Amino acid sequence: MSEFKIPGDRYVSQWNGSPANSGTALAPYVHPANAPINSSNIVIGSGIYKGGWVNNQFRAVRSDGIVILDFQGGVGLLNSTDNEGYGTLIIRNHGSGIVISGFSASIRGIIFENFAPVITGGGIMARNNIYLVGSSLQENTRIISHCIFFEENLSTSGNGTVFRNCYFDKNSIVEIKQVNDTTINNMINGKIFVNQVNYELKRDFNGNIRLDADPNILDYINIDVQIYSKGNFCGEPKFIDLINRIVEPDSDLLKKVDSVGFIGGVRPGKSIPVNSSDSDVTITTTDIDTSNPTNWVIQSPATSGTIKIVWKLSDNISEIQRLLLDALLSFDGSVAGGSVVNNNVPDIFPTAYTPLSQVGLKPNRLTYALRTSQSISKPVIDAEWDNDNVALGTTVGAFYIQEWNTKPTIVTVIGVQYGNGNPESIGGVSNGINARWAEAEIRLTNNRSF
Secondary structure, X not given: OOOOOOOOOEEEOOOXXXXXXXXXXXXXXXXXXXXXXXXXXXXXEEEEEEOOOOOOOEEEEEEXXXXXXXXXXXXXXXXXXXXXXXXXXXXXXXXXXXOEOOOOOEEEOOEEEOOOOEEEEEEEEEXXXXXXXXXXXXXXXXXXXXXXXXXXXXXXXXXXXXXXXXEEOOOOEEEOOOOOOEEEOOEEOOEEEEOOEEEXXXXXXXXXXXXXXXXXXXXXXXXXXXXXXXXXXXXXXXEEEOXXXXXOOOOHHHHOEOOOOEHHHOEEOOOOOOOOOOOOOEEEEEOEEOXXXXXXXXXXXXXXXXXXXXXXXXXXXXXXXXXXXXXXXXXXXXXXOOOOOOOOEEOOOOOOOHHHHOOOOOOOOOEEEEEEEOOOOOOOOHHHOOOOHHHHOOOOOOOEEEEOOOOOEEEEEOXXXXXXXXXXXXXXXXXXXXXXXXXXXXXXXXXXXX
């Protein structure tokens, strides 16, 4: 049984991969560089993969879980990479040179960090990407939609480029080279550079002048009199979790939406601090040292501990979209136990689970246990945790293993229900969970080695 959840042509896993393997789900490569030249649909399992590959070799990659490709200054070509709707794919520290190439290529759902791509070809589509500090888009990127830019210097060819529903932070610069470049429904807090002159948007969504406007810079309306009527504005993004695009419910990014989503592809969410005083939140711990409010760890001499959180999702019954953990999720299993990257690992999955010894079970997934309730008042006893039982056939009061940073689902396999973090769920029929309340159980485990 393989724990890869998405189909592919080649597979990569740091957990049980090898350069000598055939690249199947049961015998994955250990690094994308092991895949043949011009490979398409390479599915990469959770983990950290260091180093690039030969510059003239293309790869089209997709993440199954939380994946970091750290090129460490090296290079590697990507071509028509569509990660949208899958796990988290972070590509960082790429060296200079042509990186993403191909006519009508599509680059979607990727986080680029300290990355300097030169995009060539025509008709490039970039959607639902995040660009962080030092990344850039250049040349013939034609349609850029629902992307997030932080501290970027964005330069395009001006060949009819369209910016649609994107967010640019205050430290970003968008270079517009030709008047047929189009901007629609963007929040632009940074500079707009035209003909060697900087401009900015000075009006917020309601037409008010921004408080931090630079009096020495002209309003972009001097260049494009329709800039505001096209839905562009400046505003407050109010990010809770940038990587996962979660914002506070009153974020200005939620004021524009189309068939693909809100500006920057964001979603509203709620952050629960460990010291929450919210009456709708209850947090209990076992064998957890909470003396440092920002860094809960296993209490010595225990080797594991648990955290349980009960909270209200919504006043109305609604489908749970995603639960996120603000903690170190992408621990590196190749590092010896006890290191900073795999100590206090948040994983509920039992170490004694028999198939762990089976070839192909990995890549490993970080998991938690979840149960839910549609009760109006806060559940107190097991019977009040209904787990959407009528719709899904789940067991009342039971916890279901879910994978962190994915949409919680109940998966039915031959009449049996599992959470999506259980390997037994692979290949089953997945359904969302409707609830008002949730209870999550997090287990911290020291020296995780699988």
